[in-house]
Amino acid sequence: MVLFNYIVMCLIFGTTFLAIKIGIDAGATPFFSAGIRFFLAGVILLGWMVCTKKARLSLLLRKEMFLTGIGLTFGVFAALYWAEQYVSSGIAAVLSATGPLMIMLIQSRVTRLSLSGTTLAGCLIGLLGVILLVLPGLTITYDKWWVLGCLAVVVGELFYAVGAVYSRHVIQHFQDTSPIALNAAQMVHGGLLLLIVSLFTENVHIGSMFADPRSSLSLLYLIFVGSMMGHTIFYWLVAKAGPVFPSTWLYISPLISLCLGVAFYGEPLSLLSLAGGITILSGIILVNLQSLRQLLDREPKVVRHIGK
Template sequence: MVLINYLLMCLIFGTTFLAIKLGIDAGAPPFFSAGLRFLAAGGILLSYMVARRRASFSLLLRKEMLLTGAGLTFGVFATLYWAEQYLSSGIAAILSATAPLMILLLQTFLTRQRLSLSSVAGCLLGTVGIVLLLLPGITMSFSKLWVLGCAAVLLGQVFYSAGTVYSRRVVQRFRDESPIALNAAQMIYGGALLLILSLFTEKVDPTVIFTPHAILPLLYLIVLGSMTGHTIFYWLIAKTNPVFPSTWLYISPLIALCVGAVLYGEPISLVSVFGGITIIIGIIVINLDNLKVRVVQMRK
C-alpha cells in the first residue's frame, strides 16, 4: 500500500505542472486561478478536519499560518503560475526540483555551518544541471520573458526554502495539530494572498474561467493536486519517515518533462533532458547522508 500511494503521489505531482500550463493557455489568469485553487482546496480540507473534530477554525487566527502560507503557497505559486505563461511545464518542473538545493543553502547561511563534501558536490552538479537545462532555450530561441520565467521559478524556490525552514518550527510549536490541518490553513492564507494580488494585477473574465478548457485543469489541481496529493504525502510521512515521501522531487520532475512532451507536444532537447537528470542526481547527492541514515534506521 505504501509503494502504491507513493507512486500515485509522484504521478499526481508530476502532472500538476501540465495542468497549470493547460489552464493558463486556455486564458485563465495565473494569479486568480492559483488563488482559487488553494483557497478552495484549503477550505475544503480544513472544513473536513473540523467536521471530524481533528482541527478548529481558530487555527486561522494564528499568524504562523499566514507566514507559512506566504512562503509555501503564495511565493512559490505566484512565480510558478506567472512563469508558465512563457515556459514549458517540463522546464518549470525541473527548475522547481532545485528546492532542496535552496533549502540546504539557506540552512547553511542561517547556521553558519560548513557544507559536507557530498553537499558541495551536489550543489555543483545541480548548478551544472541548471545551466544545461537552460542552454538550448538561451542559445536557440532567446527571449527575455523566457529568461525571466526561469528566474521566477528559481525565485519561487527561495520562497519555498524559507517557508520550509520556518514551517518546521511551526510544526514543532503546533504538535497537537494535524499536519493536514496545518497545511490546509496555510493554503487558505496563500490562496487569499494570491487572489488579492490578482485583484490589483489581472482582469478576470468569468466567461473564460468557466470554459471546459480552463475549469477542468483547475478542478484537477484542486482535487488531485492540492487535496489528494498532499494528503497522501502526509499519510506517507506517518507510515514511513519524513525523508522517503520527499523523494518525489527526484521522480516527478522527469514525469512532468515526459508528460508535457508526449501529451502536449512541448519541445524537448537531449541537452535539456541531460540537464534535468543532472539536477536530480545533484539533489540526491545533497541528501545522500540523510538517505543513508534513514535506510539504516528502517533496517533496524
Template sequence: MIIVNYLIVCLIFGTTFLAIKIGVDASAPPFFSAGVRFFAAGLILFLWMVWRKKARWSILLRKEMLLTGIGLTFGTFSTLYWAEQYVSSGIAAVLSATGPMMILVLQTIALRKLPDKRAFVGCFIGFAGVILLLLPSLTVSASKWWVIGSIAILVGEFCYCAGALYSKGVIQRFRDTSPIALNAAQMLYGGILLLLLSVCTEPLNVSNMLAPKAIGSMLYLIVIGSMVGHSLFYWLVAKTNPVFPSTWLYISPLIALIVGVSFYNETVTWVSQLGVVTIITGTIIVNWDSLRQLLRKRDHRAEPDLLRKPEIQT
C-alpha cells in the same frame, strides 16, 4: 511508506505543470485560478480536519499560518504564474531546480546548520541532470522581460525554500495539530492573497472559467495537486527534513519527459537520456542518508522475534 509517498509527490507535482498549462491555454486568469485552487483545497481540508477533531479554528489566528502561506503558496505561485508569460517552461524548470541547493544554503546561513558535503554534491549533480534533460528543448530569448521573469522565478523559489524551512519549525511548534491541518491553513492564506492579487491585476471573465478544459484543470489541481500533493509534501517535511521532499524538483522534469513521450510522441535524445541517469544519481546521493535510515528500519522490523529477544533482555 516515506518512499511511496515521496514517489507519489513526484508524480503529482510532475503532472501539475501540464494541468496548469492546460488551464492557462484555456484563457483562465492565472492568479485567479491559482487562488481558487489553493483556497478551495485549503478550505475543504481544514473543514475535514476540524470535523475529525484534529484541528481547531483558533489555529487560523496564528501568524505562523500566514507566514507559511506567504512562503509556500503565495510567493511561489504568484511569481511562477506571472513569469511563464515571458519564460519558457524549460527555463522555468531549470530555475526551479535550484530549490534543494537554496535550502542547503539557507540552512547554513539562517539556521547555522552545516550541510553534509554529500548533499551539496548530489544537489549539483541533480541540477546538472535537469539541464542535460531539458537542453535539447531549451530556448532563450534575452529580452528585458525574459531577464525579469527569470529573476521572478528565482525569487519565488527562494520563498518556497524559506517556507519549507519555516514550516519545519511550525510543525514542531504545533505538535498537537496534524500536519495536514497546518498545510490546509497555509493554503487558505495563500489562496486568499492570490485572489486579492487577482482582483487588483486581472480582468475576470467568467465564461473562460467555465470552459471544459479550464474546469478539468481546476478540479485536478484542487483535488490531486493541492489536497493530496501538498498534504503529502507537508507530511514528508514533518517526517524527514526540508531537503528530502524538495528533490521532487529534479524528478518532475523527468516525469514531464515521460508524459511527453507517452502521450505526445515526443522524441528523446541521447543528451536527455544522459540527463535522466544524472538526475537519478544526484537524487540518490542527496537522499542517501535518509534512504539508508529507512532501509535500516525496514531490516530491523523484518528481523525474527527470536533474534530480537536477546537484544531486549540485555
C-alpha cells in the same frame, strides 16, 4: 498500501505541472487560478478537520499560518503560474526541483553548520544543471520571456525554501495540531493573497475563463487531486514511513512531468535541456545522499510494514 500510495503521490505531483500549463493555455489567468485553487482546497480541508475536531478555526488567526502561506503557497505558486505562460511544464517541473538545494543552503546558514563536501558538490552540480537547462534559451533562440519565466520559477523556489525552513519551526510549535490542518491553513492564507494580487493585476472574466472545459477541468483536478489528495497522501506517508521516504518523490515526479509534456502535449525539449534536468536531479541526490542511505538501512523495516 504504503508503496501503492507512494506511486500514486508521485504520479499526482508529476501531472500537476502539465495541468497548470493546460489551464493557462486555455485562458485561465495565472494569479486568479492559483488563488482559487489553494483557497478552496484549504477551506475544504480545514473545514473537514474542524468538523472532525482535529483542528480549530482559530488556527487561521495565527501569524505563523500567514507567514508560512507567503512562502509555501503565495510566493512559489505566483511565480510558477506566471512562468508557465512562457515556459513548458517539464522545464518548470525540473527547475522546481532546485527547492531542496536552496533548503539545504538556507538551513546551513540558519544553523551555522558547514556543509559537507558531498553536499556542497551536490549544490554546485545542481547550479550547473540550471545553467545547462536555461542555456538553449540564451544562445540558440533568445527569448526574453522564456528566460524570465525560468528565473521566476527559481525565485519561487527560494520562497518555498524559506517557507519550508520556517515551517519546521511552526510544526514544532504546533505539535498538538495535525500537519494536514497546518497545511490547509497556510493554503487559505496563500490562496487569499494570490486572489488579492489578481484583483489588482488581472482582468478576470470568470464566464469566459470556464467556457473552455480544459480550464475548468484543470482547476478541478488541481484542487481535488493536486492540492487535497496529493498532499494528504504525502502527510499520511510521513506518518507511516517517516519523512525521508515520501520526500524521494522529488527525484521521480520532475521526470514524469518532463516526459508527459513532451509525449502528450508536444512540448519541445533540447538535448542540452535534458542534460541540465538530469544534472539537477543528480545534484539533489548528492545533497540528500545521507538521508537516502538512512532510507536504505531502514528498507527491511519498511517492507515488513508494507506486508502488514
